[in-house]
Amino acid sequence: MKRFLPIALAIVVALAVAWWLTHRHATRTQIVLYGNVDLREVDLAFNNSERIAAVLVQEGERVQKGQVLARLDTSRLAPQLEQAEAAVSAQRNVVERLHHGSRPEEIAQARANVALAQADAHDAQRKYERIENLATSSGGRAVSRQDVDDARDAATMAAARLAVNRQTLDMAVLGPRKEDIAQAEAQLRADEAQAALLRQQMADAALVAPLRAVVRSRIAEPGDMSSPQKPAFTLAITDPKWVRAYVAEPDLALVHSGMQASIAIDAFPKRRFAGWIGFISPVAEFTPKTVQTEELRSSLVYEIRVFVTDPDDALRLGMPATVYLPLNATATTGVQPAPATAPQGSP
Secondary structure (H helix, E strand, C coil): CCCHHHHHHHHHHHHHHHHHHHHHHHHCCEEEEEEEEEEEEEEECCCCCCEEEEECCCCCCEECCCCEEEEECCCCHHHHHHHHHHHHHHHHHHHHHHHHCCCHHHHHHHHHHHHHHHHHHHHHHHHHHHHHHHHHHCCCCCCCHHHHHHHHHHHHHHHHHHHHHHHHHHHHHHCCCHHHHHHHHHHHHHHHHHHHHHHHHHHHCEEECCCCEEEEEECCCCCCECECCECCEEEEEEEEEEEEEEEEHHHHHHCCCCCEEEEEECCEEEEEEEEEEEEEEEEEECCCCCCCCHHHHCCCEEEEEEEECCCCCCCCCCCEEEEEEECCHHHHHCCCCCCCCCCCCCC
């Protein structure tokens, strides 16, 4: 009997372990995970390269979305913007003038010029004809040949001026060419684009907070040169916050996105924070991908993010946290909708 007693005990222990492995999920009421509070940070930089005129916030200061944090010197940019806006105004007037075409007064002036040129041409032609007749009748003794040539040239020039004035009248009536209008409009768009760029640079001279946050680092100071590659501030975003934790592979089937959770923080032993699972990593960690033995499969873990409701902004980056996931009927069989502010998707 003494020889069979250890064997019997080993069999009983093996049966007990097997029963626990097969019934452990049925007896568990919650999953307990451990992690740390995490949040996003923003490195905020100016879009322009210019001298910094003022820095308006300090480290640790809470800022709101749209709040001005720093300003650049715009003494050189403002005159450029005024020049660009003046060019836009001048070119817009050119386009409007081309679209309106010739004024009635201009057409009337062109008609008067045609009438005057026509009278001059008629008078020059009559003078030439008289001199030519006189030279012919007198056999060239009454007038010289030079006078005849001068009269003929004057009549020709008067006829040419009449033709030019008629062409000018026709152009005034027809108005500007479509190609000229298109060219003027293209130039106007170019001038407007340049003015818009300068206005945006003027707006970018004020560095504003993109969302509600806390100033973690103040890097720039008045007198420094700004650069798009050089951050001026580091902001810690106060919402959303989450606890980065890891769930074991055997428990992966028990958790799902939107699952409710409660979070305990060592700094607040009497307080529980509400939360929900917002992200479950599709990739396992801490185990080589090529190793799939039965022993190592059970040690696979998956990162999850449990987003936390923290209206008082009490949680800080890196705080140790304990996550409790209840395994009741609602949590394991139905997916509860996450709050509207819960970020969805991968990090």
